[in-house]
Amino acid sequence: MSQTAILRTRINSRRKARVEKILRTLGLTPSQAINLFFAQIEHRKSIPFALSLEDNADILPSIQQVAKVWDALDDEDFSHLDPR
Numbered sequence: 001m002s003q004t005a006i007l008r009t010r011i012n013s014r015r016k017a018r019v020e021k022i023l024r025t026l027g028l029t030p031s032q033a034i035n036l037f038f039a040q041i042e043h044r045k046s047i048p049f050a051l052s053l054e055d056n057a058d059i060l061p062s063i064q065q066v067a068k069v070w071d072a073l074d075d076e077d078f079s080h081l082d083p084r
Contacts, residue, residue: 007034 016030023033040048 019033020030023030028036037048
């Protein structure tokens, strides 16, 4: 018989309701989701997503990719698009 422990936490009630709706769609209970989260922490020996003090850390790679594409567009010849 496996041993279990009880984990109690406080969370914003609106966030809890929104997350529970998403979890139901995924076919998971909150307990299963938390167990998955803990299993990933145990497996990776870290939080399974990037943590940052920067507000835009989650979008920075996307911004950098867009900047590369835009820079490449500067070298393109778009004169054929001018209807004149």
